[in-house]
Amino acid sequence: MTLHEGGLWGLRVSALVLVVGFAIGPIAWQLITSFKTDAALVRLPPFWPEPWTTANYEAVVQEPSLLRVLMNTLIVAGCSTACSLVLGACAAFSLSVLRIRGAQWILAGVLAVSMFPPIATVSPLYLVVRFLGLRDSLLALILLDSTFALPLGIWVMANFFRNLPPEVYAAARVDGCSVSGAFVRVVLPLSAPGLFATAILVFIFAWNEFLLALTITVTTASRTVPVAIAMFPGLHEIPWGEIAAASIVMTTPIVVLVFFFQRRIIEGLTMGSVKG
Template sequence: MAAITTGTDAAATRAQPRGGSIRRNLLVSRILTYIALGGAVLLILFPVYWMLITSLKLPREIYRMPSLWPQVFTLENYRILLQDKEFLLPIRNSMIVAFAVTIISVLISSFAAYSMVRFRYRFKGLIGRLILFAYLTPTSLLFIPLSILMAQLGLGNSLHGLILVYLCFSLPLSTWLLQGYFRGVPRELEEQGMIDGLTRFGALLRIVLPLSAPGIAAVSIFTFTHAWNELLLALVLTTSESVRTAPLALNYLITSDVLPWGPLMAGATLSSVPLMILYFIAQRFMVQGMTAGSVKG
């Protein structure tokens, strides 16, 4: 009996160091994970922090003694931007363009994607490839043709023309993405709804679109972000100050060899606020939408 007890105690004694080493390894692994995550967060947020801090600095602190924390906080850069440069007008133009492109693009691409997923007709595969080809076409190849076309249509140097041009690039992407989300909706749900008296259009509105809401929200955010941040097409197609968008107005702040970093960072901060608010509100829909599109029907 004593020998059995002694053997059990010896086994327990050997097990204790092993369990302690496992806990230490888990603790070290957790610490290293938090260090890596903290480093990633700092790497991502530091440009945002530098942009915000620079917008609150005096010129002498920006050019002569750059530091991570300003000695004197000032809103002079924002005053110059809003009063002297009238930056609220480009913000308003960007709002108009981005919201119009997003609403029109999601509306049209919803019907287009639904027809590609649910209906059978000739050349459907070819149409799908053309949609993808239109999305993959480099924007730089279309500057001259689009500018000539907008001039002939009388839409040059206008927000209407800019919205129309942005739709040429956002519609293929929205249609291509929404096809994946609509495939995740079971066809049987639509058939059951039509048995209960719904038309095909009613099934789309009452069944498919509500079930695809996270995907539609994700596509809307992608479309809005692209229209809000786009610079090259706006630079080519618009010339008047009254129709400049926010990225274009920021570009025209650079007028000499010395960059006005204060107003530039203030403008970048103001331009980032709508997108930050949008992504913060729709964060849950973004995650759901990106995962929903991977489901195969």
């Protein structure tokens, strides 16, 4: 290694450290904050918690609404994922494998719909949800979240299906499968990675969705994680330590998903936007 190359290598490593530090720094600080006592929060330095305390976590876990909020979010995200995966896969199948006439137009329309700003549709949605008596219900959130995630699902899965060799579907049909038989027994199993990538993306989307959840929820009965964090109760001063602990607890599922499935997530995200 020449001196010049050594310098370049050093530059690259420091750039990498900078990037990783910038990405994880705020999250790390939140973690550090969550272990500080109230008294330590208003002193800086010391940088590290002195003494370490788990009081914030204890306070958050003892809060009865925590479990409610986590369950709500899990139900909403889980059901929305299932719902948009089923509907999205069927639609994508018709658009790519079955080559419905006007598929290009339908895909373009779906893409256009996905670019609607939620704020532009939230007032009628609120009126309709109120009219149907579905305010403060998980059902309304599931319905809205799965629809808003549908365009992404349709695009990602249509791209995955299109990448399958066409003979696969044809062979299944020749062998006597019905259209839906070929779909369920051949096309779906072969696109399992694509379905999985879509599922993770929709799950993260529904877990994080804020505007609709904020408008539709009234009480803790249907409150989801983002709403709970945004409305974190504080009597006089903002309880930063407890907010930090609650954020850590409530985003751990997402962090775990990212660490286990980063390749799938990346694959899904690029599939959803590139091949257009």
